[in-house]
Amino acid sequence: MAATYDALVIGAGPAGSAAAWGLARAGLRVALVDCHAFPRDKVCGDALIPDAIGALEVMGLRPAIDAESVSLRELRVYAPSGRFISLSGAFRCLTRVRLDHLLVDAAVRAGAHLIEGLTATVPLVSSGRVTGAVFTSAAEPVTIEAPFTLLAAGANATVMKAFGVGTTLKPNGVAGRRYFQVPSRLAAERRHLVIAYDRALCPGYGWIFPGPGDRFNVGVGFFSGRVRDAPSLHDLWRRFLSTFPPAAELVERSTALTGFQGAPLRTGLAGARLGRPGLLAIGESAAMTYPATGEGIGKAMESGLLAARLVGAALSSGRDGEPVHEAYESAFRSQFRPRYAAYATAQAWSSRPWLLDLLTWRASAGRFVRTELESLIAERGDPRRLFSVRGLVRAMFL
Ligand SMILES: Cc1cc2nc3c(=O)[nH]c(=O)nc-3n(C[C@H](O)[C@H](O)[C@H](O)COP(=O)(O)OP(=O)(O)OC[C@H]3O[C@@H](n4cnc5c(N)ncnc54)[C@H](O)[C@@H]3O)c2cc1C
Incomplete structure (x- = not known):
């Protein structure tokens, strides 16, 4: 069996559903494919921090989320x-069974074609460019072709390796x-x-x-x-x-x-490439979960929305042969690099118990540590103000 779309999204978690929603809203024909049938569970802490809440707002899901979550x-x-x-x-906190179902539903209502029960195995490649994927199903193998494929299969090492975006499989x-x-x-x-x-x-x-x-x-x-x-x-x-x-x-x-x-x-963008010609890796397939806290829903959704915007712009202007994956990687890194660096520093500090004890003491003695941590979580300001050697020195006095 074979089918052709404008864009193929593999994986319907937060990254894939947000991307499919963005692509469908741009009027593109999108296949959103998952190996599971929804509603499906995902092992997670279920916490939504401000980046995730902001992305849900963009997708018009705030009323539904506000009604169902704590x-x-x-x-x-x-x-x-x-x-x-x-x-x-x-x-906010909401189980992933419900959150992911609301997200898939939003993508479908925007016009994405949800296909459940297909497992992506290998990419289709033509002249070095990914042009779709091959899937296994309970019945027969399925081939889906598209000028752009977005890989949103989570931390799945096998699929990252098969699609050539995982440099570290562990x-x-x-x-x-x-x-x-x-x-x-x-x-x-x-x-x-x-x-x-x-x-x-x-x-x-x-x-x-x-x-x-x-x-x-x-x-x-x-x-x-x-x-x-x-x-x-x-x-x-x-x-x-x-x-x-x-x-x-x-x-x-x-x-x-x-x-x-x-x-x-998979955290801190470690051991992953964000794409290759014809393919963009989003969410945890590109190791976008934050170090130190393991929060990843927000960046998964933000990367999906960003990838959809860039792919949509390339397709609508007939520039589908362009290296969109490079523009995507550079936009994502330039927007979020300082935040990943701060979370990586936080993780390094968290492995030194005496340092955490010291910072906690400083947080109760002055305002600086608490204000900077609140800004980090709310994605405001420059995270290097605290998460640097100079920041540590400031923390001792402010
Ligand atoms: C225990 C735990 C606690 C966490 N707690 C939090 C938290 O509280 N807050 C937070 O923000 N983040 C948390 N995270 C991180 C968060 O779960 C991930 O960052 C997030 O799920 C990434 O979203 P995603 O869409 O990239 O991938 P996923 O949510 O993993 O979705 C991937 C989708 O791809 C599908 N798929 C996989 N392989 C294939 C294939 N070959 N073919 C077709 N479909 C496929 C899967 O069925 C799945 O639906 C936690 C993670 C863990 C493990």
Whole structure:
């Protein structure tokens, strides 16, 4: 079986759905293909930080998201000492089953053709340019051709390798989560996000995120970059529950709704290319998840919207032979490089417990550290003001 479109999007997570929405809104014929049928789950912490909320706003999904998600105004970042910094911001939590379904639905309503149950295996290549992909299905192999293919298959190493955009196949992180039904009185006391850089998890982190219906998402992540003997995720999970009192208390007083499930993380643009002729890699297929916190929904959506804009402009002006992947890579990097650098520095700092303890102490003594962290999360200002050697010195006095 074969079909032809203006653009082919592989993967209907936040990156792929946002891209398909943008392409369809530009009047293009778009195939949005996923190996799963929706609604489908995705192992995640379910937190929406300001970049994700902004992208949802662009897609006109704020009313639906506001109606279904939990709104939170505080993020508590715990240092190894057990002290925490309380950061103000606008956050939301919504399960990925619902979020991703709303996103796919928006793409379909905009005119994208959703095709479920097809797994992309290899690209079609003609004269060095990607011209579509081959898919396997329960029935027969399917070929879809298009002048532009957008790869949005998440952290899937096999597909990144097959499409020639993964330079490192091993993910640089791993994270897992479990859902708990929390008694309503306890849930009311815990209406804030928690990220914990507990000493027992170093260089990793744990989280407690309150979701709709008092269903909390509790999890741990680990950045394996330079670590030789990384602990298993289950080991990390056990440590989190035995050494971090807010997690231990919550889990003890709540009912587990699911088992503990893990998934890879690809962060900091590491080990990935953003494209090649005819192909643009978006979201976690280009390792766009943030280091230090593992937040990636926002950048997945933003990269999808950016790629759609550039592909749409090239197609509408008949410049479909141009190296759009280069313009895309350079636009993405120039817009977000300082933010990735700041999150990478934050991750490096988080592997030094004494430094986190010091910064937490400074955050309670002055305003500078707290204000700069709030700006980083809200994607405002210059993140180097704090995340640099000079920033560290400033933090000691301001
Ligand atoms: C445990 C954990 C907690 C996290 N917590 C948060 C959080 O709280 N907030 C946050 O912002 N980020 C979080 N992240 C990161 C976030 O999950 C990712 O950044 C985000 O899902 C990336 O979106 P994506 O669209 O690029 O990929 P995905 O969401 O992974 O979507 C990829 C899609 O591609 C499909 N696919 C895969 N292979 C193929 C194929 N061969 N053919 C066809 N389809 C295919 C999949 O079925 C899937 O639907 C977390 C990650 C983990 C692992």
